Amino acid sequence: MNDASLPFFGPNLDPGSSFVDLLRRVAPHSVPGEAGSGGAAPVDITHGTTVLAIRYADGVVMAGDRRAVAGMTIASRRIEKVFRADYLSGVAIAGAAGPSVDMVRLFQVQLEHYEKVEGEGLSLEGKANQLSQLVRANLPAALQGFVVVPLFAGYDERRERGRVFSFDVTGGKYEETDFQAHGSGGVHARNWIKAGWREGITGDEATALALRGLFAAADEDAATGGPDLVRRIFPTVARIEATGFQALTDEQVEQLADTLLGGREEGAGL
């Protein structure tokens, strides 16, 4: 890319309102997942583990534990897996940490770019489809072991409700009715949520359920980080309602987690 001149294109090459297509025109090597190919990853790559999203009466809550592992080693105790996508949606990522973070960054720019070029934002469904295309573009990398499986959730202004979408490695997009959890501890978190979820659950109840689901996953899955009481590290949590994406501060999560500690999901009384 030439920094000094403006990017102009002929009518046949114009990338329209898509930032990803623009990047393909001017700097194809920077599009995540499209550079290089070859055999399987030769090293243990860093993986993020458990993330989840739960729909409640006024929106959705997304949460993720803070652990990343490379093989049997803890690669990070403080990684963040829940990101703001735009003012009404968020994305949480399980899978290879490096490509995941790249994909989120590209996805954030893609949504903002569309909004600025077109003068209005995409629908929630449109955003989910955009993410699906990014996951599909990552398929060659996924076959080498760099798997990225995001969860996407947001507030749908037209339908006036929270919605949750999950994706598989081929870019398949599936709308979940109520909740979903992904990653190595996903199945444990999902079972815990399944037992506690009901229609019309409040935001605070859903947030507590999300934290307990992560604690339950950490109790069963070695790759999921539990609440770290020595270092005071707790999950990342964000709530999305009609008023926008709101990430809970570390202090808020810490306070909330403290009140929830020592429950059955962590093995109390067993």
Next chain:
Amino acid sequence: MTMPFYVSPEQVMKDRADYARKGIARGRSLVAFESADGIVIVAENPSRTLFKISEIYDRIAFAGVGKYNEFQMLKIAGVRHADLKGYSYSREDVTARSLANAYAQTLGQVFTHEMKPYEVEILVAQVGDEPEADELFHILYDGTVMDEEGFTVLGGQAETIARALETQFQSGMPTADAVRLGASVLSDADQQSLPAAQLEVAMLDRAPTGRAFRRVRGADLEALLGG
């Protein structure tokens, strides 16, 4: 063999400049101010959907007068330039100065090399943490860049409006006063009172983080104008 007519370079440039200026003079004017709470841009624009003022990046806005399709194309190129730069480097590395230079280069190239110059004048504004750090780049159809202080006026009636502002503009005005002043100088230049429906107003908020651009419209704008 026929000999082509000789036209002096001075004449060619003058003709092109006259052509561009005529096109711009047909359009309506636009003013931008540095205010206490950020940069305020007020344009005369009866359309609700075809905007003259747009967001480029976190702290940068674009405004254009003249031929709509031409400044719209420049706006999109600016958004692309900024988003590519922010994606390759970091959000902090996207600056109005670099964008203004890129615009100047493009407009200058088109003015000298193409059949027809762009019939536009554009503004690239960047809000700073302090009013002193605000930047207003006013770029003409031929690529001339002017780094303005306090306020700037674009469009056909720029001179009349700028003369009025020299006495009425005060640095560090509150937003509401700046919006009212903008509406009043545009109305005076038009010799008619412009209601909220005839105005497009946007601002770059001097908020500490994130996307600073927001439009002021509907009831909010009427309240500002009426108050």
